[in-house]
Amino acid sequence: MTLPTFDDIKAAAARLQGVAHRTPVLTSSFLNGLTGNHLFFKCENFQRAGAFKFRGAYNALAQLLPEQRRRGVVAYSSGNHAQGVALAAKLLGISAKIVMPTDAPAAKLAATRGYGAEVILYHRYEEDRAAIAREIQQKEQRALIPPFDHPHIIAGQGTITLELFEQVGTLDILLAPVGGGGLISGNAIAAHQLSPATQIYGVEAEVANDAYLSLQKGERVSIPVPPTIADGMQVTSPGEITFAIMREHLAGVLLVSEEEIKNAVRLVLERMKILIEPTAAVPVAAALKNEPAWRGKRIGIIVSGGNIDMAKLVTILA
Amino acid sequence: MTLPTFDDIKAAAARLQGVAHRTPVLTSSFLNGLTGNHLFFKCENFQRAGAFKFRGAYNALAQLLPEQRRRGVVAYSSGNHAQGVALAAKLLGISAKIVMPTDAPAAKLAATRGYGAEVILYHRYEEDRAAIAREIQQKEQRALIPPFDHPHIIAGQGTITLELFEQVGTLDILLAPVGGGGLISGNAIAAHQLSPATQIYGVEAEVANDAYLSLQKGERVSIPVPPTIADGMQVTSPGEITFAIMREHLAGVLLVSEEEIKNAVRLVLERMKILIEPTAAVPVAAALKNEPAWRGKRIGIIVSGGNIDMAKLVTILA
Numbered sequence: 001m002t003l004p005t006f007d008d009i010k011a012a013a014a015r016l017q018g019v020a021h022r023t024p025v026l027t028s029s030f031l032n033g034l035t036g037n038h039l040f041f042k043c044e045n046f047q048r049a050g051a052f053k054f055r056g057a058y059n060a061l062a063q064l065l066p067e068q069r070r071r072g073v074v075a076y077s078s079g080n081h082a083q084g085v086a087l088a089a090k091l092l093g094i095s096a097k098i099v100m101p102t103d104a105p106a107a108k109l110a111a112t113r114g115y116g117a118e119v120i121l122y123h124r125y126e127e128d129r130a131a132i133a134r135e136i137q138q139k140e141q142r143a144l145i146p147p148f149d150h151p152h153i154i155a156g157q158g159t160i161t162l163e164l165f166e167q168v169g170t171l172d173i174l175l176a177p178v179g180g181g182g183l184i185s186g187n188a189i190a191a192h193q194l195s196p197a198t199q200i201y202g203v204e205a206e207v208a209n210d211a212y213l214s215l216q217k218g219e220r221v222s223i224p225v226p227p228t229i230a231d232g233m234q235v236t237s238p239g240e241i242t243f244a245i246m247r248e249h250l251a252g253v254l255l256v257s258e259e260e261i262k263n264a265v266r267l268v269l270e271r272m273k274i275l276i277e278p279t280a281a282v283p284v285a286a287a288l289k290n291e292p293a294w295r296g297k298r299i300g301i302i303v304s305g306g307n308i309d310m311a312k313l314v315t316i317l318a
Numbered sequence: 319m320t321l322p323t324f325d326d327i328k329a330a331a332a333r334l335q336g337v338a339h340r341t342p343v344l345t346s347s348f349l350n351g352l353t354g355n356h357l358f359f360k361c362e363n364f365q366r367a368g369a370f371k372f373r374g375a376y377n378a379l380a381q382l383l384p385e386q387r388r389r390g391v392v393a394y395s396s397g398n399h400a401q402g403v404a405l406a407a408k409l410l411g412i413s414a415k416i417v418m419p420t421d422a423p424a425a426k427l428a429a430t431r432g433y434g435a436e437v438i439l440y441h442r443y444e445e446d447r448a449a450i451a452r453e454i455q456q457k458e459q460r461a462l463i464p465p466f467d468h469p470h471i472i473a474g475q476g477t478i479t480l481e482l483f484e485q486v487g488t489l490d491i492l493l494a495p496v497g498g499g500g501l502i503s504g505n506a507i508a509a510h511q512l513s514p515a516t517q518i519y520g521v522e523a524e525v526a527n528d529a530y531l532s533l534q535k536g537e538r539v540s541i542p543v544p545p546t547i548a549d550g551m552q553v554t555s556p557g558e559i560t561f562a563i564m565r566e567h568l569a570g571v572l573l574v575s576e577e578e579i580k581n582a583v584r585l586v587l588e589r590m591k592i593l594i595e596p597t598a599a600v601p602v603a604a605a606l607k608n609e610p611a612w613r614g615k616r617i618g619i620i621v622s623g624g625n626i627d628m629a630k631l632v633t634i635l636a
Contacts, residue, residue: 024342026364045591046344046591050591107588266628269593269628270425270593270628273363273364273368273592273593273594273624274591274592274593275587275588275591275592275593276591306591310584310587310588310635313635314632314635314636317628317631317632317635318632318636
């Protein structure tokens with residue numbers, strides 16, 4: 001098991017320079033007043049392809065050997081990783097096949113195809129997407145680009161905190177959603193290198209608490225596919241690498257309810273005028289829930305993405 | 319009739335320094351690809367109180383004499399001017415009464431009261447808000463802060479283009495919504511001082527075409543209160559000052575349908591991840607409609623605000 005280092009994250013940042021957007025950090029006097037803290041929203045919903053996933057995908061694809069690039073890549077994803085890999089592949093001139101669930105948001109399916117990738121559909125509750133991807137990998141000799149449990153993916157995601165700290169300085173607390181753990185792992189390494197005192201919390205939906213249970217037990221725990229509105233969290237267990245990093249760096253995992261997630265989407269839309277997807281609203285919900293010890297704190301929130309079907313948004317707002 | 323000058327706009331910018339937000343300019347590769355132009359969205363939906371109106375209101379209130387400040391202000395508004403005046407009054411320690419229609423978006427009523435202003439309700443289709451405001455003005459000796467037809471208001475709004483040109487350079491075309499004309503007037507003066515070749519178009523809803531008709535006829539035309547979803551355009555005629563400025567500076571007024579306005583709100587939300595109100599979507603709709611002569615143009619769009627009831631948004635998205 002190779003763990004990514006801070007140098008890997010800096011190298012990723014150099015690769016992403018001029019390719020990924022340096023996303024803005026937004027603040028809201030209203031939400032600061034509501035919580036009594038200083039909240040800094042790092043807006044990866046404005047990232048290319050609408051989510052942070054592009055960073056890790058591009059960092060991984062850019063490091064493929066010429067022979068691998070020629071044979072192409074294959075990936076599986078509940079949504080944003082698919083678009084990230086598809087766009088990165090397009091920019092680098094690499095063929096991409098993406099295994100996606102039949103119930104993935106229509107906009108994500110369309111966007112993935114729009115970037116020129118071939119989409120292979122599977123049934124989320126019946127088939128094993130990893131097995132399907134492995135079959136394509138072996139048959140066509142394509143490089144498998146995993147959604148989170150790879151040092152290159154993790155290092156790419158970690159570039160978010162490099163930017164965030166440059167933009168606003170160091171933070172007391174950093175909140176990020178935990179799906180497979182790639183996002184929080186990379187950013188935990190970056191944050192603790194730059195500011196060892198920063199407390200880093202992963203946030204999960206209550207029904208998608210695989211990282212919470214795993215950290216509690218001290219080993220990786222598997223849960224059934226969680227029925228959460230936060231579709232980026234429909235992951236059954238943390239990765240091997242991401243679990244090791246989370247154990248080392250996390251102050252804890254916070255849990256929020258489905259209702260709290262929906263309220264956060266609504267409030268951020270109404271007051272901050274930005275669209276965030278349910279998975280991105282998970283750490284926002286934790287900030288609104290507001291731990292008793294948090295007063296006057298500088299809290300960074302990684303807003304992971306903004307890809308949400310309008311039909312789903314309507315059900316949240318109505 | 320005193321027309322505001324470019325120097326008035328520069329003086330307004332100095333007053334607003336550190337008080338109003340310097341709003342970001344966003345771009346979208348998707349919308350650029352769709353139109354074949356380079357679109358620059360000047361995002362006043364991120365302005366304080368959620369709309370450009372704060373600029374003009376603060377610029378006007380900051381110039382009141384000490385005696386006037388003591389007696390307070392009164393204003394009438396279909397929404398955003400109310401919040402702008404209320405917030406400016408709060409920041410300057412001035413008492414404010416705001417005459418608002420009973421059917422104003424609930425969020426706008428709540429926000430206006432939230433800034434500490436007293437709201438006086440009237441029936442939009444039965445009562446004359448100007449008369450009600452004048453009565454309060456005379457009885458309580460309050461300064462009347464008109465929504466658009468005043469040099470201080472117009473100069474405040476013009477600071478948007480000062481920033482926009484600093485942020486992205488000069489433009490071939492500038493698009494802005496026209497309600498009473500305060501926004502476009504101030505920005506037309508600023509744009510033509512900095513770049514005489516820039517073509518400036520006002521954009522109206524088809525059913526709210528009072529400026530269009532007025533410019534066609536060469537005199538101010540009144541229409542019935544227009545039943546448009548763009549509530550910032552429920553104005554029956556251009557102002558005296560704003561009409562004079564529009565006559566001098568506008569290349570024309572473009573018209574868009576209610577359906578085109580709704581589509582623009584939806585598309586900007588889905589692709590750009592930002593919430594804009596229907597009035598702000600009016601010039602976006604014109605950019606999407608795309609005049610045949612516009613190809614490869616640098617087009618600035620003043621996104622006037624982001625205040626929209628979630629219930630209304632749902633009807634647009636559903």
